Amino acid sequence: MNIDQSITVALPSLIHRVGGETVQSVKQLALKHECELKRVRRSRHWQVSGDAINIQALCSELSHQVDSPLFILKKLHLALQVHQDKLESPADRLKRLLLENPNMTLSELIEMTHCSVAEARRARFELDEFESLG
Numbered sequence: 001m002n003i004d005q006s007i008t009v010a011l012p013s014l015i016h017r018v019g020g021e022t023v024q025s026v027k028q029l030a031l032k033h034e035c036e037l038k039r040v041r042r043s044r045h046w047q048v049s050g051d052a053i054n055i056q057a058l059c060s061e062l063s064h065q066v067d068s069p070l071f072i073l074k075k076l077h078l079a080l081q082v083h084q085d086k087l088e089s090p091a092d093r094l095k096r097l098l099l100e101n102p103n104m105t106l107s108e109l110i111e112m113t114h115c116s117v118a119e120a121r122r123a124r125f126e127l128d129e130f131e132s133l134g
Contacts, residue, residue, distance in 0.1 A: 005051045005086050009079040011037075011072060014046035018069045026062070026072060033058040048076070052086035055079070090115060094123035102127075 015023055023037070023046070030037040035050030035058050048055065059076040062068050085093065093113055098104060109120040 005053070006049060007052050007055060007079055007083045007086065008047050008049040009055065009075055010040075011046040011048060011075055013044050014072075016044065017071045022067075022069050026069060029061060030058055033061070048072075052080065052083050056087060090119070091123065094120065095127060098123060098127045 018026075027037045030048055030050070033050070033054045035048055035054050037046060037048045039046050048058070050058070055076060059073060059080065062073055062076070080087065088096065090113065094109060094115060097109060097112060106117065106120045106124065109115065109123070110117065113120075115123075
């Protein structure tokens with residue numbers, strides 16, 4: 001499966017909203033979580049980009065800070081809600097789709113997840129094995 005897991009979250013007028021020191025500390029946290037917080041060209045707008053799971057980890061760590069920047073947290077939470085499908089592994093997504101709709105055809109699975117025929121068959125087989133055991 002080759003689903004692009006990276007997302008980009010726009011943070012307009014970031015320094016004006018949270019201050020330069022906060023931006024620098026969040027930038028260090030972003031690097032720690034393999035994300036990148038940077039200015040958009042030469043504008044006053046910023047963006048954070050990275051894999052959805054890494055952005056979720058960054059968001060989690062920011063929310064546990066005493067003086068967490070609420071503007072950044074709100075923007076990250078909204079983006080993660082939109083990209084909820086990127087937070088689960090491709091195999092987990094196949095399993096979830098099959099559990100939700102056991103009558104889904106292989107071609108429907110392939111179309112929804114962009115997986116290969118072999119991956120869709122494996123997921124169907126694993127689900128059938130699991131159901132026969134339980």
